[in-house]
Amino acid sequence: MSQPICAPATPLFPGAVAVVRVSGPALAVLLQPLVKLPAARRASLRTLAWDGFQEQALVLFFPAPASYTGEDVAEFHLHGNPLLVRRFLEHLGRLGIRLAEPGEFTRRALLNGKQTLLSAEALRDAIGAATDTQLRQAQARCGAVPAWVEAARGALSPWMARAEAAVDYGEEEGIGLDLDPMRIDLGGLRRTFHVEQKRAEAARWLRDGLRIALVGRPNAGKSTLFNTLAGEDRAIVTEVPGTTRDVLEVRAEWADLPLYLFDTAGLRHTEDPVERLGVARVAAVLEKADLILHLVPAMDPGPDPDILERLSPYEGKVLVVRNQADLAGGEGLRISAATGDLSALEGALKERFLGGLAPDACLGALATERQRALLDELVLQLELLFQLQEPCPPELPASVLQGLWTLLARLTGEDRAETALDQVFSGFCLGK
Numbered sequence: 001m002s003q004p005i006c007a008p009a010t011p012l013f014p015g016a017v018a019v020v021r022v023s024g025p026a027l028a029v030l031l032q033p034l035v036k037l038p039a040a041r042r043a044s045l046r047t048l049a050w051d052g053f054q055e056q057a058l059v060l061f062f063p064a065p066a067s068y069t070g071e072d073v074a075e076f077h078l079h080g081n082p083l084l085v086r087r088f089l090e091h092l093g094r095l096g097i098r099l100a101e102p103g104e105f106t107r108r109a110l111l112n113g114k115q116t117l118l119s120a121e122a123l124r125d126a127i128g129a130a131t132d133t134q135l136r137q138a139q140a141r142c143g144a145v146p147a148w149v150e151a152a153r154g155a156l157s158p159w160m161a162r163a164e165a166a167v168d169y170g171e172e173e174g175i176g177l178d179l180d181p182m183r184i185d186l187g188g189l190r191r192t193f194h195v196e197q198k199r200a201e202a203a204r205w206l207r208d209g210l211r212i213a214l215v216g217r218p219n220a221g222k223s224t225l226f227n228t229l230a231g232e233d234r235a236i237v238t239e240v241p242g243t244t245r246d247v248l249e250v251r252a253e254w255a256d257l258p259l260y261l262f263d264t265a266g267l268r269h270t271e272d273p274v275e276r277l278g279v280a281r282v283a284a285v286l287e288k289a290d291l292i293l294h295l296v297p298a299m300d301p302g303p304d305p306d307i308l309e310r311l312s313p314y315e316g317k318v319l320v321v322r323n324q325a326d327l328a329g330g331e332g333l334r335i336s337a338a339t340g341d342l343s344a345l346e347g348a349l350k351e352r353f354l355g356g357l358a359p360d361a362c363l364g365a366l367a368t369e370r371q372r373a374l375l376d377e378l379v380l381q382l383e384l385l386f387q388l389q390e391p392c393p394p395e396l397p398a399s400v401l402q403g404l405w406t407l408l409a410r411l412t413g414e415d416r417a418e419t420a421l422d423q424v425f426s427g428f429c430l431g432k
């Protein structure tokens, strides 16, 4: 039987209300010395008294199994004083209720079948989301196991049964496993996996955000673009070359894309010590950027050779953009940071990172590194089935099919590799 646990469910700052949650078996008995728990799911005002404190609290009781964790759960809505919360938790400790580890409530929910690992990860992402898109994407993953996962199980299970039968009784009963009908039948699954892989690759960027570094010669319009993308006047825009002396960073959402923007001091050789400091930091930013936007004014004959040279180690992730397209004609990916005409940039980013998918088309897609790794593995394993040559002992397809089944179980968390669980739940906050 699991130990009873407690934790603050709200941040420890002064505020109107602080919620403390308790989960465990037989809470009514355990909490008896402190409070008579109200009827199921009825909020009741109770006076909690301990150590000379008298707290009026709203108390809720969710008897097992109809609760977040699947165990008995009690919620105490105290006044929002962090000291009060601490004293209350200490008192719960004396009643034999220990402080929960981060994610322990959700972990119990998983073990009791109240959540899947997918919905638990989605919940963690929903709590951590910093932009509207990230929040929407995470929320869309919070519900049931994706339909395609269930469909995959439905498609695999009859072939698993046939493969097992062929392995167990094949020789004496003459039961074989013909690869071709199986492959025809699983063709749809193969396509589904590829679609989901594409969606997951896009959803990854929506979840993690794009790290975009802006570089270009002085007056190329970096600060202007930075501010337009960020939607606020963060960088100082000026006509004196070299005024952005350090790397400015801002988190923003633009065109439904979560961005980490880095405005750089440029990549010039410079004798100015302050500016040189900035140039050194730029190198670190370029290193970890997902994309380097090299802004080149439309009236320039082409990109600055000195900057091109310095960007050469990052060639694969450099995108040259012609800015100030309102002032001069020419070729290439043309924008105007000052007038806000950035449609070409939006198209280029969505093509490059989302594979041309609209953010809405990624709703519900797998997104975390763990999930994507498993999906890649699913694709590889399924390909193995399609590469098997006749004649082939039934043990081979049987073991590949079993492997696919296990991967799906690992994805949803039904196959509980403890290390994977530890990794997921270490990212949770206390009380979740």
Ligand code: GDP
Residues within 6 Å of the ligand: 216, 217, 218, 219, 220, 221, 222, 223, 224, 225, 236, 237, 238, 239, 241, 242, 243, 244, 323, 324, 325, 326, 327, 335, 336, 337, 338, 339
């Ligand atoms: P930075 O040195 O690269 O950061 O360049 P700034 O963003 O400070 O821009 C330099 C000057 O160019 C400012 O006066 C901006 O208003 C102007 N500018 C930036 N982008 C555009 C553009 O797309 N069109 C026009 N007409 N002016 C721009």
